[in-house]
Amino acid sequence: KAGVTQTPRYLIKTRGQQVTLSCSPISGHRSVSWYQQTPGQGLQFLFEYFSETQRNKGNFPGRFSGRQFSNSRSEMNVSTLELGDSALYLCASSLGWGTSGANVLTFGAGSRLTVL
Amino acid sequence: AQSVTQLGSHVSVSEGALVLLRCNYSSSVPPYLFWYVQYPNQGLQLLLKYTTGATLVKGINGFEAEFKKSETSFHLTKPSAHMSDAAEYFCAVYSGGSNYKLTFGKGTLLTVNP
Numbered sequence: 001k002a003g004v005t006q007t008p009r010y011l012i013k014t015r016g017q018q019v020t021l022s023c024s025p026i027s028g029h030r031s032v033s034w035y036q037q038t039p040g041q042g043l044q045f046l047f048e049y050f051s052e053t054q055r056n057k058g059n060f061p062g063r064f065s066g067r068q069f070s071n072s073r074s075e076m077n078v079s080t081l082e083l084g085d086s087a088l089y090l091c092a093s094s095l096g097w098g099t100s101g102a103n104v105l106t107f108g109a110g111s112r113l114t115v116l
Numbered sequence: 117a118q119s120v121t122q123l124g125s126h127v128s129v130s131e132g133a134l135v136l137l138r139c140n141y142s143s144s145v146p147p148y149l150f151w152y153v154q155y156p157n158q159g160l161q162l163l164l165k166y167t168t169g170a171t172l173v174k175g176i177n178g179f180e181a182e183f184k185k186s187e188t189s190f191h192l193t194k195p196s197a198h199m200s201d202a203a204e205y206f207c208a209v210y211s212g213g214s215n216y217k218l219t220f221g222k223g224t225l226l227t228v229n230p
Contacts, residue, residue, distance in 0.1 A: 110158075
C-alpha cells in the first residue's frame with residue numbers, strides 16, 4: 001500500500017515568488033492535513049480538508065491557501081514568499097476524524113522549501 | 117483548547133539505558149494522545165496512540181507510554197535504548213470535536229551514546 005507522497009521534496013525560491021506543493025494521500029483516505037515545521041515554532045497546523053471542503057485553518061496569513069480535489073489529492077500554495085516561509089511542509093492523510101474514535105495521521109516525507 | 121508540553125528539548129542516554137521522554141497535555145475533554153518519531157529528512161511516523169481503555173499503551177520498536185489522567189501526563193519509555201532510536205520524538209493531542217487537528221509538542225531530540 002503506497003504511503004503519502006509529497007512533491008517536490010526540495011525546492012528553492014526567492015522572496016516574492018509563489019510556490020505550489022502537492023500531496024497524494026493513501027488510497028481511500030479522504031482527509032488531508034498540512035503542517036509547517038520550523039526549528040523555532042515546531043509543528044504548526046495549516047489546514048485540513050475532507051471531501052474537497054476546508055474544515056479548519058490554522059493561524060497563518062492569507063498568503064497560505066490550499067485545496068483538495070475529488071480524488072482526495074491536495075495542493076497548498078504560498079504566494080509572495082517571505083524568508084520566514086522557509087520550512088518543511090508536511091502533508092498527512094487519514095480516513096477521517098471522530099466518527100470511529102481517534103484519528104491517526106499518516107505523514108509524507110515533506111517538501112523542504114528554502115526561500116532566498 | 118488543547119496543548120502539549122514536552123519537558124526537555126534534548127535527552128541523551130547511553131545504549132542499553134532506560135529512555136524516558138516526558139509529555140504533559142492540557143485538554144478540556146478526555147483527550148486522544150499520540151507519540152510520533154521523526155528521523156532525519158523524513159516525515160513523522162506513529163509510535164503509539166491512546167484513545168480509551170487500557171492506560172498502558174504499547175507501540176512499535178519496544179516503546180510504551182502510560183496515560184495518567186490525574187497527572188495529565190503521557191510519558192514515553194523504552195527499557196533499553198538502541199542506537200537506532202536516535203531521532204526526534206513528538207507528543208500530540210487531539211481533543212475531539214470539530215477542530216480536526218493534532219496539536220504537537222515542541223519535540224524532544226533523543227541522542228543515544230555508544
